[in-house]
Amino acid sequence: MDFETSDDRRMLADTLARFLAEACPPEKRATLAYAAPFHDHEAWSGLAGLGVLMAFIPEAEGGLGGRGFDVMTVFEQIGRALSPEPVLPALMAARLLLAARGDVDGLMSGEVRLAVAIGEPDAPWDLSDIATRAERNADRWTLTGRKSVVYGGNDADRLLVAARTGEGLSLFDVSPENAGVIGYGMIDGGGAAEVILDATPATLLIENAEDALNDALDHGRLALCAEALGAMDHVQALTLDYLKTRQQFGRPIGKNQALQHRMVDLMTEIEQARSITILAASRMAEGDRARSVAMAKHLVGRVATLVAEEAIQMHGGIAMTWEHPVSHYAKRLVMIDHQLGDTDFHLSRLMEDLRA
Structure with a gap:
């Protein structure tokens, strides 16, 4: 490679x-x-x-x-x-x-600015559980249902909405002005929205959209893996600098061999996450894209949580404060695991793929 x-x-x-x-x-x-x-x-x-x-x-x-x-x-x-x-x-x-x-x-x-409305309260990640319905009257489509945690939906000019027709999943274009959009901030920063659809007018974009939706989701998952890599690299650098400068009993705490071993373990885990993300990026246009992305999202989610926890532990109480950047990076790293499918969800995808 x-x-x-x-x-x-x-x-x-x-x-x-x-x-x-x-x-x-x-x-x-x-x-x-x-x-x-x-x-x-x-x-x-x-x-x-x-x-x-x-x-x-x-x-x-x-x-x-x-x-x-x-x-x-x-x-x-x-x-x-x-x-x-x-x-x-x-x-x-x-x-x-x-x-x-x-x-x-x-x-x-x-x-x-566009937002993609796929997940629902009872179907956060799996397309097969989507319940939002699309109905056609003459040449007019309407949507009814609820979309949950629509990233960027609080400030979007257009919404691309996945809904179920009699033939399967389709993709529709919806104006936020015609839907009930309830915007809010996420715990790790950034905005999202709940979108309430009640016979909301919509324009059909793709009739059989399952392949397109899976492609968009997998590209989003690759993006989250890469985002986690960037955040983990920065957190690792902050933690290493802290270990070199924080003095205790007259010497840097980084002289402690146990902390050195923990930093080496973190660096190893991050490099493993980088390798699997590079593999997934190389296969985005290939037939095994879904498997590669699931492997990457599963591993990166686990490593990101580990890096967040270890960085806080090695910084001590200061890393829990609002003023310290590690607290914000830690929240984002933990939440990345829950976006577009957590480690358990993607492990299940891999198991199903292997059984098939």
Whole structure:
């Protein structure tokens, strides 16, 4: 496997890192991510101006990439900076619009913010449990149901909604103005929404949408794995620096061999997570995409939780305070495991795949 990053992706990563360091420093993020709209419109426009959203679109469609490694490049920097910008729903919406052969110009320019409404209170991750119904009267579609934890839905211009018809799952375009959108902030920062649909007018985008929805979900899961890698790298660096500088009994606590062993174990786990994420990124256009993504999400979720817990333990009580960045990174790392399927869910996916 080739672990080398292309020059274009390296340039994108460097540019994005510099931009986020200025647009989302820790002290600003601690306020910005927890107050409506839970992100910065100016930073969002800046990301679009850098071409970040174009990295999710193939060159043939006017974008700059569209491959798994392009997703990984962007989201590692998102995780390193702990940016609350709704880039994840934009990625998933891009995959769905491409499948629908829809217009992606507004998405790439950042002028149109989209959110993807798939999960429900009784169907957070599994498509087979979706209960939202679509009904057709003459040439008009309406949707009835409830979508839960719609990331970016609190500030979206359009909603892409998965609903069940008599033929299976389909994808619809819904205006937030026609739906009941209840926005709120997440415990780890960023915004989401509950979406209430009651005979809500909708436009059909994809009639048989299960494959497209699975593709969008798997790209979102890869993005979360990459985001976790960026966050874990930063937390590891913060923890190592703390062990080198924190003095106890006249010497750095990093001289303690037990803490050295724990840091080496963390570094090993993070590198394992990196390897499985790279493998998944390399297989996004192949037939075993779903298995590779499930493997990555399962392992990364477990490692991310371990890194969060160990960083807090080795920092001591200070890492639990609002003012310390580790507390915010730890919350995000733990919550990444619960987005788009936790470790148990993806372990079940792997077991089912092996049985098949």
